[in-house]
Amino acid sequence: MNRLQMMMPALLGLLLLSACTILPEQESAPSTHLLEWRGELAPLSKQPFEAIQVAMPSSHPAYDSAHMAYRRDDHELRHYARNQWADKPARLIGAAMAEAISDAGLAQDVAAPGSRVTASHRLDSELIRLEQIFDEQGSHVRLTIRYRLVDATTGERLGGVRHDLVEDSESEDAPGGVAAANRALSRSLEQLIEALPGWRS
Secondary structure: OOHHHHHHHHHHHHHHHHHHHHHHHHHOOOEEEOOOOOOOOOOOOOOOEEEEEEOOOEEOHHHOOOEEEEEEEOOEEEEEEEEEEOOOHHHHHHHHHHHHHHHHOOEEEEEOOOOOOOOOEEEEEEEEEEEEEEEOOEEEEEEEEEEEEEEOOOOOEEEEEEEEEEEEOOOOOHHHHHHHHHHHHHHHHHHHHHHHHHHOO
16 A cells, blocks of 8 residues: 555545535525515606605614514514525615605605705604514515604604505515515505605695
């Protein structure tokens, strides 16, 4: 037996040890998901607002992280270990709101969350619930969000609405929940866009 043949078992052992060290790190990388505006709206012929500031949405503490929440019973909220949002859901929703309002042509200028642009109106919102629920009927996502339009000069509340939407998931897993959450968000934003012109002072 030559020297190379004698070293082969040791080399193979090192390769197996390296594989065991590297593969778990690759597998542990979580999948990252987005909440986006996916609706299609024809722009209004007349813009009811000069400018709207979309304020950064607030969020219930249970949903104020990038963790993707789900529940299998009424009183225990869990989080997926290998799936997460790209950012806090409220931040993703704020960006989607600004994009939807801009696409709909509701205002000449739409200031996204974090912008310092002065606007005549401010749209506040609060994410109350965003979770995937597993029960006897299968899986569905529940999105609860509150909107409020405010006169930016006087602080007067001009109108508001609370949406509590349930969207069935096509599969009982995280990707199915992500798709359902995006559908629910688009429904909510479409309803918001329909209501906003009626709140104008």
